Amino acid sequence: MWKLALSELKLHPRRYVAVLLAILLGTMFLAGSLLVTSSAKESTKQMLGATYANADLLITAETPPDPESDFYDLAGTVEQSGSLTEINGVEEVYPLMNAATAMVLPEGSDKQGTFDPDSDFVYATNRPADASLLATPMTDGELPTADDEITVDTESAERHDLAVGDTVTLRTLADEAEQDVTVSGIMDQSMDPTVVGAMTIYTTVETLGELGGDSPTYDTALLRVDGDIDQVITDIQQALNATGVPATVNTPDVQISEQLVDMMGFDAITVVLGGFSAIALLVMMLVINNTFSVLVAQRTRQYALQRVLGATRGQIRKGVLAESVLIGLIGSITGIALAIGLIFGLLAVAQQWMSGATFGVDLSILWVLLAGVVITVVASWLPASQAMRVSPLEAMRPVPASTMGSKAGKLRLVLGSLMLLAGGAALVFFAAAGLVGMAIVAGAVSFIGVLALGVLFVPGAVYALGGLTRWTGIPGKMAQLNSVRNRSRTAATATALIVGTTLVAMILTGGRTAQDSTDEMLATNYPVDIYAELADIDPADTAQVNSTTEALAETAGIADAEALYPVGSIDESWSEQVMTADPEHLAGISDSVSDDDAQALEETGTVLVPEHHESNTLTVTTADGEVELDVVRSDLSSVTPIVSAETAEQLSMDVTGMAVVWLSVADEDISQADLQEIVTNMVADTEVSSQDVSSPLVLRSMYQQAIDAVMLTVIGLLGISVLIAFVGVANTLALSSLERTRENSLMRALGLTKRGLRSMLMWEAVLISAVGAILGSVLGMLYGWAGSVAIFSQISSGGVDITWPWLEVSGVIAVAVIAGLIASVAPSRRAAKMSPVEGLEAD
Template sequence: MSGPGGGAPIPHERPFRATRLRERAVRAVGHRPGGGRGGGRAAAGALLADARRHPGRVVLTGLAVLVATFFAAGTLLLGGTLSTTLQARSVVTPAAAAAVVRGGDLDAAVVDRVARTPGVTAAVGVWTGTAPVGGAAGVGSWTVTSDPMTGPLTRLAAPPVAGRLPTADDEALVPAATAARADVHPGSVLTVGGAGDATRTLTVTGVVDLPVVGTDTIVTTPATVAALGGTLRQIDVAGGAPAAVASAVRARLPGDVVVRTGDEQRAAERRDGSATATAVVTGVSVFTGLALVAAVVVVASTFRILLTQRRTQLALLRCVGARSGDLVRAVLAEAAVSGLVAGVLGAGLAIGAGEIVVAVVGGGPLVVSWGGTAGCVLLAVVATVVAAVGPALAAGRTSPVAALGEAATSEAGTSRRGRRAVLATVLLVVALALAAPPLAGVADGAVGLVAAAASGLVTFAALVALGPVMMSGLAATVGRLVTAVGRAPGRMAVANAAQVPRRTAATVTVLTLGVGLTSALLVGVASADSSAQRSISQRLPSAVQVSAPDPDATLARLAAEPSLRVRQDGDAVLVDPAPGVDDAALRAAVGDALGPRSAAVVVYTADVRADATAELGVLRGVGLGLVGMTVVVAIVGVAVTLTLSVTERTRETGLLRAVGLTRGGVRAMVAWEAACSALAAAVLGAGLGVLYGVLGIRALGLAAGGVSVPVGQLVGLAVGVVAIAVLAALGPAVRAGRVPPIRALAA
């Protein structure tokens, strides 16, 4: 039985308890005083048997690795599926093209010469260009591309979704995205400006489903695009045997013209699509690697907690013959099992999620590389074993005498402060050396960015080394705020965090990595946006810029509108709204002044700003999604650490309940403990993130217009991280609140 108040056991009881525990260990291990291989195998068997009896422990140990494996396998699936999809979309040369002609000085005469080549049944030029478009769509500059519309060399994979195919040179198609943006439909009339003063009036006859992104496009006949001053990019050639057709065409053309078989051209287009997918996946893999690093830190902390809680069991194994090396190998074997389970579950979840995403968004089938998936599982095992090396070595140093008592069974205290400080100092010097070239402007572009990223990783390593030492200052900084707001539960939370500095440091450092990456991204995007807006203001000094072949006449027409203020700047006419004129009235006035058949190119500054903001918004969203992997792993680490901490402090919690702390107070204590770690990580991560965000901007040469620090977004990030950490602590807090006071009296 326990002593009064749930304290240490009554002295005469301890030998009996140690005897019972030793008997259980002997039954599990088998008494082999000499140790050796038998003791090692038996120790591993005992620990693995304990893992089977407590599967939740295995799940908690590998939960962070499970999440990281999910992202790693997801990246692999993304790469394979994206590569296949992009390859399919990148192949634009028709399957019927036996040969293609590219490069050199191509024109309509070359198309005729190729068409008259023996063995050639058809030759079609692929013309593209850019032209100002007016009429029903308003005014602006569109992409104009050609297609024969019918025959084996058409690039239209499906009939129009509305209307019909053009049958004359004064007719055209528009993609569905263009039709929606510009409010164009079959029957609309477009005025297209060509080379010089040439213009063409085209009637839209149909809407087609083409993968055109971001650019308004017209598809019309090759003759029309050629007349509008387009460029002949390629000649598709149909005929007999591809090699024979290519050879015959090559013999009739100058040496600077490149002739390929259709298969060669389609393979080149397929490679281009694959290269794009590879670049995307490489970028995603970098952030997946950071998430895996975060998972290793979390798993190392988790193993340390679990092995500390099992200190008596490890000591008993030493008593019955297990050597120090036996325990190390047994712990690593348990880590391998945990990593294997987490890896298989993570990969399986990634495949399931991939199937759901493909089914929802459409596209090609999910491409699963079973060899790559097995590699992800192996990586999970290796990462978990690596994370367990430090805790395993500490477990191997467990003294057999620890089986006779329960003292020193926590992570309280910090060891080797001097060594940690020296290591952290060395790492910080290396980080400063790496940051110096981009900071001084000596290294820029990709080299500077790599140097900045390497400096950030070394700084994170220094933070991991110095973390337990830094936790002593937690109570004096962030802890004061938590104590002031949280009162008694807050004070106890700060005390709990400071009592286990290594555990708290692991949580804080991983959260700091996620917050730092996010902060750096926000600073980079804000600075790029500020630079882009400044550049737009310099290039487009008015609300509207109109470029026309006859600027004087255009100026006169626009000046006749009383709601406009106009001036001329070279060949461009600059237009601003009169006082009290809103954007809609401004656009209507410009359209009325120019007329429906104007060949003028009109640029609205507000649209350019909106496009730039939208592009940066997409960049911000993608970046946040990538760094979110690390944040998710960090939040999982908070939940796992608090869950194990609550289990470890069951008797302490029961004692607090016995002396009057309510369930709500216990829950608040656990929540404030999570908030304390998250707040420290938010402050530290935001500071480092701003620093490396500025460094990245300088490395990319985007700091000429100054650096913008989005204070509001960073404050929102800090609040969000704290809130999410508190939500992650909800489960452990509820569990802690359910501990009855009687548990303080249990052995």
Template sequence: MLSLSLASLRHQSRQYLAPGLAVVLGIAFMAATLVLTGTMSSSIRQSVAGQYEPYASVVVARGADTIPAAVAHQVEEVAGVRAVDPVRTGSGLLRTSTGESYAMVTTESTTSPHPVLEGRAPRAATEVALSATVAAGSQLEVGDTVPVTAASGGSAGPVRATVVGILDVAGDPRYGGGTPAVFATPDGVTRLTGAKGWAEIDVVSATDEEASTAAIRTALEAKGVDVTVVTATQHADDKVTEFTGGTDFLAVFFLAFAVIALFVSAIVIANTFSILLARRARETAMLRAVGATRGQVIRSALAESLVVGVLFSVVGVITGIAMAWGLTRAGGALAGDALPDLVFTVPVRAVAVPVVVGVLVVLVAALPPVVRSSRVAPLAALRPDAAITATSRGGRVRIALGLVLVAAGAAALVVAGSLPSVLVGVVGGLVSFTGVIMAGSVLVPWAARAIGLVAARPFGPAGRLAIDNAVRNPARAAATASALLVGVTLVTMTAVGAATTRTAVTDFVNARYPVDVVVQGSAIPGATASAIRSTDGVAATATLSGTTVDASWGSSSARPMLSAVPEGLRDVVRDPTAVPTVTDGSVVVSEEAAGSSGIRPGDEVILQGPDGRTRARVTVAGDFDVAWLVTPATLAEVEHQPATTALLARFTDGADATATLDGVKELAGSIDEGQVSGAAPVRAANMQALDIALAVVLALLAISVVIAVVGIANTLSLSVIERTRESALLRALGLTRGQLRAMLAIEAVLLSLVGVVLGTALGVAYGVAGVRSLFGEFMAVSPTLPWGQLAAVALVAVLAGLLASVLPAHRATKVAPAQALAVE
């Protein structure tokens, strides 16, 4: 039997190419995922903790405190310690000709200093050295002075420092991603940022990590120093865990799509083996007749499956590693210095796990048809195997269980949207989709016949034969359509989820920010306001005139911008109800501004302006953060000629918001202290992130769709071979080659349409339910269907089915009717 299995693999190898391709695609996706996550983990470790390689031990403070300065000398005195590298770090803001920029101000390493590109390292508290990134971005050179302000408020004001050097930090993993770094002496870091003490003390030791750490810990405990001493390896691990939050999100994210691809692969493989073993029923019967036992038949078929699983899994792993290598090289080239260097890594699990999973998937997919074929009695093998139908006992049980799962999953989705709960939604989706797959042997033939009455009948005899062929074997039809059903469902779910999220976020942002764009400045020139008003995509504008006043109430005071409510404001806002009602003698303060200033509704506030003072009663309302709002008459009492301090703009519906926003920002750049805020920038940021996520997810799901197309082509090819005599008989009765090709094409398209109809319905339900379970607690969610994308998905699925029928149809028409009928 073993020899027979090996001979079958040699002489009938072509029949295993289709399931093998499904295995290769699924396993390659998994292997690439594991290699990429291993590469990312290695790169993150190198970037976050690579600087600890030269050290044996690290002394860190307990809690949020810093280490007292004297501890560095105490560590240096411990036996076996060769050198210490105390680190002091703070945050500063550099003010240069290019603007204000953030930088990390830190001490330079004494054991492994950075190469000097120009000048020297700092030696005094008034000196700094810049990384090449900071020097290029700030346009500073050696000899320049730069004002530095402590980002944490540690200094009273800007402190000037002299640039004495530019350092090459390209080889330091801490700054490989372009982190802006400024180096100073310990006293210089304190002077510029206010930071004191040591953030950590890195130790170079003559002994190993464990011995060095134990010695330092014992010595410091004897002196009563309350710090934590760990090995450099442990500290590096802690840094990586802190950076990643203890969860490898990327691995979980990509593996989810790998599992989806394997699920689709399993459907294709199971379907393929079912047809292959059904074709070999007579061969199996002959073996049984000459003495082969059921166990031998099963072991022989599983041996073939094992060889197929191992061979194509290995090919898939090699393909996946090559894909990951290519993506790593491309990602590094595109990112440049924006990301740390990617350390290409192939973990052992990236090779072992996919091979094991691939073999298990093939064996599990092949086992049911293998066992089923072995049960057929030799004499019964001459008759076609009875498929599961709706009227059989197995069919009734399968349908009943499937309907129960569909109902339970649908109920869980409803509950998930009302709670909301993502976990309940995921469980509901999995349960309901499993129910649909189980009931597929009834749903798919029913849907195929219903769709065929409309789509296939007009094609005459070829169309009617295609309908009959599509529903003749319900199990095969369900398996064929289910592979594409998974892909269409996932793509539709993603598209509908993204569209629904886009609408929900847009409505939420419009409610939170009633105005598309708010341009603010100390004084907006009339020419700039006119240019913004004429920008393509701007539908309406309104200007706010105002002045800065001294406001006092009770024992509190503030210095807000006081602005008059302009005419035409209701034409600019998205929600007219968001416009507060302002009367003479009152001032309207937004809820955010009131909370930050401590003013309350009903307070009487004295407003002192350049030309006078007045009293006003406070009303807290709305989300306007541009100013305290008053009527033009009230503003005139404190400022006779107020400047234009803000411009509100509404974009034209359907216009290119990104281009319009860029045009407004460019014009606002000429305004003194100009700022651009409002709903449009928030919407643009959210939509850009959503579009990127959508593109990534659809690209990953494309693998599943490709496998599904392979499944359709595979099933149709084997079905054509299985029906060789039938096709020959139809040809003998007068069916032309063109009609035979049309029959197979219509059959493939019909099953594709079934996958499209059912997949679209499920995808819409899952997409809306998913958004509600994710964001239902924070915003109102209403279904939004991207009809264009849904039509594109349907068109691609139909074309894929049509393309899948080309080779099988060509093979079917090549066989002469007399030759096919003579085959026994």
């Protein structure tokens, strides 16, 4: 069996090129999908979970614990370690404590401090016993081992001109006591969203206690585990529950998923990329099966001859099995290796502007090898078994194509129709219900039904479109007739493009919708680039507020600024105060105020509210009593209640509370270092403290970068799917040309020129490619619509706004037609070069 298989591979290597390419590209596609999933999770963990990415487990309090909470008895304090260290399997519990402090600028520095004139505001964090718990890598030196040592980040080192061994002065914020410490090491700047834009240092726990005054409070602890993680999770959770501490214990991956769920309303990475991997598996099965079926069908006569010479069915099956195992192993291993190289390369390029993009691979990649071999065996086994069911004499004859009237055609029609109708109906139902997993299964069933019916309707569609080519003369007319003369061949050629363009159009539709939807969600959660609270300025002193706002706006890197004054309070769960400002100005600064909102707020007696506010009025409490305002309902789920200055003035609303300045930066892709410089300059030029300035911009960009990293790697997968389609068209056209060698030569003998023969094959490829691309694009947009509804209906009560990528899909169709045209070049040239006499002699 193995000898026969090896001899076939050695004697006819070119025969297996098409199958090898199909397996290689199919496994590359599936492996790429899994690598995208693992890399996206790893990138997200590095960007959003920078603090705990390297921990085995982390404990998070549901609410900030009060100083007397039992949470600290379990996780530990500055003075002593917690009781969780006594649990079997727990090596270290690292309480993640922070304390605000100041770092004195070097003597003679020309820089302005961010805390006071001669010192910078920094976050101090205690170091763990196990340095590997920190996700931020060291660039020089080591973590502090003595109380008079600290580790600084690269931003601090550059700003204070520090190197390992230098001395720097720290100043406590409470009593301004100073102490000199030695720099023991330098580490990369943290991507931790909670300290974004701020300088950070690491100290011993004792030094942190001195800097923080009272024992620092915290709500997160990291754990290093040596043992059964599941058992440790159970034991820790029981200890938390026994003391009544509202906290949870998770792995970093689970914590990241929950963090994304809190932000987006669903586990985007697992849902989207898990579904994408399932689709990739389906694509792989269809492409390999289609290509292998054509190859095995071409060898029907060979199998029949072996049967005549005495070979049994079992022997032939074993030979086919051995061939498929060998070719499956070769193609799968090569495909996995190429996928690893492709995704690694894409992420290496992405790191030039997305520092958090990280390559990730896990053991699930081995399933791709198994899937490639199994699918190859099944793809070769079924056609070979079908060919061997007939007698050797019948197998010597060509197998008629399936038609509407044949038994095979009727069975295909019934089964395909059932799968299409049942799967389509289930897809719509599950999508509307938000059941993503079931919607994917239903979509796969309906798509298989479409492909099963392809042999029945694709040739007719090609023939109808072929009416446009009849004006070209004989080549165009012959191309149109050939599309329906061998329906199976036409459908097989179009199937590759239907699969590829369906996937591309689906991802384009879902991706564009996802980007627009996530933009809206990010705008809801992080609507302003920078907030500056004017805590030390009386909001009634409009002159000082305005002058401070102007000074903030003049900071290099700031595009615009607007001050918001508190004018009243409300008793709502989504806000406590009503602010006043110029709505039109705010619309240019914040995504939370649209141009329509600004125009509506021009009417006196109106107030901006979120979309979920049901009442048509809002009760605002002022110093003069309660006032009823008509609502202007925003499209966002979370907004600051805003009224115009005219409304505030005419209703005699009193200024009570604290004024806030909203600022927008000139460059939304600004780095953390540049953002820190802007904040530093803002603090230096105004009376605003660095503690009163916060910037959601970088946090928002981190979420956006995580999404962009996913989309970037998906682009690589889409490129593979287009290549799969191209190879599929080229393979089937080449086989079709070989099948029709005598027919083409006969037409040449009857007067058809070489140019006419090439034109005929070219038009046939263009027609089939165009129909496959158009049908695939329509199907893809429908599946993209269903997937978007299934995913985003979970987080949007007002329905899902689908973004239809008409321009991109038109480009996909054009590229597919061009790809079909290019794929026809080699077969048409080969057919035209052969002389009519030589072709008529061919078997």
